[in-house]
Amino acid sequence: MIHFNDVSKFYENNAALRNVTFSIEKGEMAFVTGPSGSGKSTLLKIIYFSEKPDQGSVNIAGWELSKLKESSIPFLRRNIGVVFQDFRLLDNRNVFDNVAMTLRIRGIDEEEVKDRVMDALKIVNLRHKSDSFPRMLSGGEQQRIVIARAIVGEPTILLADEPTGNLDADTAAGIARMFKDINAKGTTVFVATHNKELYRNTGRRILRLDSGNLAGEELS
């Protein structure tokens, strides 16, 4: 589902990723970990076509990144749900509209939008907050809204960038369970985190990044 082959990415003269090679199979749940600045976010950005690698080849869900037309990117992004590190919630829209955005962009009928958004909010236990605005919610609630927005489009891949960054242990555990449930339904889940609690004893594959190099791979 996700294949990196000898991928490097440079920002000016600094290497964010250096000769990274790995694969994530369809339906797998895996983690990428490493200290801040190790290249985790860059790696995810390449997967959701926000950054182009400078070297190597990337294949996402059968699409070779180097052969991709820029105009096809929106359609491919619709197969990928992303939980952004900075949430990217729209402050001037309520929770419903924030989640619905994913579907409205695809031109889905408003009746169907309503049903699917409410289903997604039910999964993250925030159905009762659909009329609230993001600034009225706690960090944990905002994170769950972002997860609802990422899964409402029924993506084949779910990416999460530091999904438990500023959350307490209980909320983080709840989010980890949510990812497990989403993966159980067949979605490929790939999480970038430095929170060991998120992957400890999950039996999942862990990729370790260090200064842009893939330092190792293990099972938790």
Add this chain to the structure above:
Amino acid sequence: MYLLYSLRLAIQSLWREKWINVLSVLTIAAGLFMIALTFFGVYNIDLATKKLPERFSVMLYLNDGLQEQEIDGIVTALKKNSSIEMVRFISKNKAMEELRTVLKNADYVLEGIDENPLPASIEVKLKQALVSVSGVKNLASDFRKIKGIEEVEYGEQFLHSIYSIKTGANTISLLLIVIMSAGVIFVCYSTVKIVFYRRKDEIETFKLLGATRGFIRAPFVIEGGILGVGGGVTAMAGALVFNYFLLHKLAATMPVFKIIVFPSEIFVSLPLVGFMLGILGTLIALGRIRFY
């Protein structure tokens, strides 16, 4: 579905940035109003110059002592010419009679003249479509070659001046229209650019969620179109007020203004012109939307 949502976003944005938008509409209206005035000027100059050829004629002065038969021959030949609308022979006596009528009370200047010094002549009116500086010049040259014609006179300088004024006015108008249109496009461009930058984060999120270029552009294009139409309608209102107060009211007191016409096509086309310029400005402002 998608368009309805884009329309909703456009209206929300118009409301959120209402003061910028009101100022833009007024600026666009001012530009379009000036374009309308320029058209109004060109239209009236064109109308005035179109009426002038109706009065334009070429005078062919005949040699003295021509026989009636020879004169008839010239008149018949002229009447056969497809460029000529009307031919009128003016005898020496008729010419003197007309001169006396023109001079009226000042005909004492003709006292003491025993012999009629005026030549017989033929007045030729040309078909309107053929009245141009080069056309008349060529015909005059042909007339000079006719046996029995001594001199050909036509208001060359006058004709030249009229066409120079017309060409000059057209050129200046075209220049003004281009400048004003560029101004309207620039206002739309700037407004959309400001709104676009204010919504930059939101647009970035849209892109990451899978929005196409069309989805991102649509609300802005609608917004630019609405600004243009708004400016056009305001300019149309201004033109109507101008037409009513300046032309109707002024014409009532000064009849000379009655010949000035404000063509209704200008009123109708202002919102459409505004709409097109608004969309053009928006598309330039949005440029190429990148996903990387």
